[in-house]
Amino acid sequence: MEASGPSHQIRLLTPTTTIAPQTRRPASARSVSSNGGMEEGYESDYDGLDEFPTLTEDDLVLVDAACADALAGAVFAEAPTIATPMEEFAALTDADSAKALAPPDIEGDGMEVDLGVAMPTISIELEGSGSTASAPSQASPMARYRRWGTLSVTDLLSLSWCEVQFEYGLQQRRSSRLADRPRSFRSERTGKEIVVQQDVAARNDKTTKRGRFIHKELERELKPEDIRVLITSEEERWAIRLINFVSSLLSLGLEECAREIPVVGLVNGIVVVGIVDELTLNGGSIRVSDTKTRRTDTLPSDEDAEPAKLQLMVYYRLLRAQLDQTTPFDYPTLWTALHLDPAAPFSPEFLAQLDGDTDASLRCLGDVATFVAQRVKEMSLPPLDRTLTIVYRSQNKYGRRPQRTSTVPVDPELAQAIQLSLAQSDAEFEAELQKVLRTSAAELDMPAPQVDPIPEPTTRLPVNTIIGTKDFSMNDAVLDAYLLDAIAWWRGLRKARGVAERQTRRCFSCEYFNDCEWREQKGREMLEEVRRRREAAGQAAF
Numbered sequence: 001m002e003a004s005g006p007s008h009q010i011r012l013l014t015p016t017t018t019i020a021p022q023t024r025r026p027a028s029a030r031s032v033s034s035n036g037g038m039e040e041g042y043e044s045d046y047d048g049l050d051e052f053p054t055l056t057e058d059d060l061v062l063v064d065a066a067c068a069d070a071l072a073g074a075v076f077a078e079a080p081t082i083a084t085p086m087e088e089f090a091a092l093t094d095a096d097s098a099k100a101l102a103p104p105d106i107e108g109d110g111m112e113v114d115l116g117v118a119m120p121t122i123s124i125e126l127e128g129s130g131s132t133a134s135a136p137s138q139a140s141p142m143a144r145y146r147r148w149g150t151l152s153v154t155d156l157l158s159l160s161w162c163e164v165q166f167e168y169g170l171q172q173r174r175s176s177r178l179a180d181r182p183r184s185f186r187s188e189r190t191g192k193e194i195v196v197q198q199d200v201a202a203r204n205d206k207t208t209k210r211g212r213f214i215h216k217e218l219e220r221e222l223k224p225e226d227i228r229v230l231i232t233s234e235e236e237r238w239a240i241r242l243i244n245f246v247s248s249l250l251s252l253g254l255e256e257c258a259r260e261i262p263v264v265g266l267v268n269g270i271v272v273v274g275i276v277d278e279l280t281l282n283g284g285s286i287r288v289s290d291t292k293t294r295r296t297d298t299l300p301s302d303e304d305a306e307p308a309k310l311q312l313m314v315y316y317r318l319l320r321a322q323l324d325q326t327t328p329f330d331y332p333t334l335w336t337a338l339h340l341d342p343a344a345p346f347s348p349e350f351l352a353q354l355d356g357d358t359d360a361s362l363r364c365l366g367d368v369a370t371f372v373a374q375r376v377k378e379m380s381l382p383p384l385d386r387t388l389t390i391v392y393r394s395q396n397k398y399g400r401r402p403q404r405t406s407t408v409p410v411d412p413e414l415a416q417a418i419q420l421s422l423a424q425s426d427a428e429f430e431a432e433l434q435k436v437l438r439t440s441a442a443e444l445d446m447p448a449p450q451v452d453p454i455p456e457p458t459t460r461l462p463v464n465t466i467i468g469t470k471d472f473s474m475n476d477a478v479l480d481a482y483l484l485d486a487i488a489w490w491r492g493l494r495k496a497r498g499v500a501e502r503q504t505r506r507c508f509s510c511e512y513f514n515d516c517e518w519r520e521q522k523g524r525e526m527l528e529e530v531r532r533r534r535e536a537a538g539q540a541a542f
Contacts, residue, residue, distance in 0.1 A: 140492025142270075145170050149337065153274030153314045156267070156486045160307040163489065163496035164518040165510050168194060178202065189517055200511040229354070232347045235340050235365040242365075245322070246372045248279075249379060256281040263318040266330065268487050271337045276315045285385035288316050293395045299468045303503075305390065309472055312388040313479040320384055323376060331369045342366035386474040392467040498522070 146155065158166050168174075172185045172194075184195045231237050241262050252258040261276040277290040290312050294300070322329055335342045342365040351363075362368055488494050498518030499506050507513050 140490065141167070141170065142490045142492070146490070150271045150273060151267075151490065153272060153311060153318075155490070156272065156314060156483060157307055157311045159486050159489060160310060160482075162499050162506060162510070164498040164516065165512060167496040168512045168516075172196065187517060192515065192517060194512055194515045197511045197514060200509065200513070229350070231350060233344065233350075234338070235342070235344050236346055236350045238338070238340060239346070239362075239365050239368040242368050242372045246375045249376065249381065252279050252281065252286070253379060253381070261319075263315065263322060264334065265318040265321050266333060266337065267314075267483055269337070270487065270490075271334065272314070272318065274315060274318060276319065279319075281382070282385055285382050287385045287387070287389060288312060288319065289389040289391055290315070291391045291393055293393050294467060295395050297394050297396060297467050299392055299470065305470055308390045309388070309470075310479065310482055312390065313474055314483075316384060316386075316388060316474050317476075317479065323381060323384070325377060329373065331366075335365070340365060342369065387471055388474060390470045390472075392469065393465045394467050 142149070142151075168185075168187075171188055172181055174181060178201060181196070181201070183198065184193050186192070187194050229236075229240060231240070241264070245262050248258040248261040258279045259277065261279060262273070263276055264271065264273045266272070276288060278288075280287045280289065290308060292308055299305075331342070345364055346362075354362075362371060485494075489496060496518075498516070501522070504519075507516065507519065510516070513519075
């Protein structure tokens with residue numbers, strides 16, 4: 001097989017065989033990232049939301065659906081991402097919290113992996129893509145927009161900016177390219193026509209592309225090439241994803257840093273996929289961090305940083321489950337939820353691309369899962385650091401003036417204070433609609449919106465693009481409560497909530513601002529309250 005890119009190889013060594021996938025791109029194939037998303041899925045801020053990331057994981061999810069439908073003879077019609085509140089969670093009890101992921105199984109067959117220092121990423125190419133998708137069910141958001149039953153990390157965390165904005169984005173098919181999105185749509189709430197402000201949408205799209213450009217450059221510093229593999233089944237695609245997971249961990253051991261690590265797990269029985277932005281060896285632990293891009297060269301407030309904090313907490317939990325050496329990762333339940341057959345043999349075409357001499361050691365998805373578990377066990381990686389880090393980078397030409405990087409530690413009582421303030425008012429709903437989706441990849445993470453092309457990075461990103469960092473501690477109680485609330489929305493157990501009165505500044509960067517039904521509803525409620533008070537005051541005067 002001829003290689004069309006650099007000479008880096010992924011070699012999965014068994015006692016008798018070498019599997020060496022190399023770059024190949026059939027003319028009839030669709031290419032998707034091995035992480036689960038489209039080839040170029042990177043997180044960036046939604047314009048006006050300053051620190052809200054682009055949906056890389058969503059690309060994962062939407063691509064999952066596209067692959068599954070294409071393999072079944074139908075192509076899924078893409079849909080966007082979400083948003084939910086963050087402070088009222090203190091009122092929920094531990095019993096309310098969803099059960100988190102089961103840690104991974106660490107048993108295997110002793111296979112060895114030999115990888116180059118700069119690990120390439122395997123990309124998947126799907127043969128044939130077909131007809132139009134069937135009409136979605138008019139039930140829950142999960143049934144209408146994620147009918148294959150998988151969510152990205154971004155799907156779960158987008159609710160933390162504005163759920164109504166996110167819901168509108170799903171209805172408008174905001175994951176499509178800007179030119180392909182409808183200029184108006186009918187609200188599923190009331191049937192009202194929502195006219196999109198095109199200038200705001202264009203500005204948001206531009207911001208998204210800037211953020212993706214920066215993320216792409218960061219990833220290429222460690223992953224100079226993609227290896228493409230033509231697949232014929234969902235089992236083969238998931239095998240590639242697992243191989244990329246262990247490859248990233250091996251890169252972490254070799255380079256003390258890894259980027260764009262695909263993760264998967266079960267949250268309340270729902271499959272959740274994502275792409276961890278970066279892992280670094282930090283002394284005796286592994287630090288999980290995420291890069292957010294901003295249009296302004298300032299750090300966001302703690303309130304506006306909440307979506308990013310929650311996102312990192314989910315990544316931490318998924319990674320912890322997959323790396324745990326004490327509790328087996330529940331692969332059987334995962335395969336059942338994904339409707340996969342771990343014993344289904346890989347196609348001869350798939351095996352031939354890995355290596356024509358491949359023996360029976362990696363013949364099915366179950367073999368790959370066993371291999372990954374064994375390799376994770378043999379690596380003896382240090383534990384995850386419970387301190388998580390958000391790195392903020394400027395979108396302004398990568399920062400024209402050198403700026404000092406500052407670390408802003410979060411007060412240990414921050415989460416509790418936020419929860420208490422939420423409990424004080426039902427209006428304290430926050431939501432965060434992740435901007436222009438691109439389905440993750442990420443995640444994701446996260447599934448990938450078809451945004452307009454962005455230029456290929458050609459130079460290393462200057463260090464002075466970093467505005468600053470925020471460090472904070474993992475908080476399982478806060479995360480459990482948030483996930484419970486977010487999943488309730490996806491399952492149709494509650495309606496979408498808009499921003500609280502104190503957060504209305506978020507509305508001014510929203511393309512649905514003029515026709516927002518949430519704002520209209522709150523306006524009517526305020527007028528009614530004013531009338532009621534006036535009437536009460538008038539009666540008191542007599």
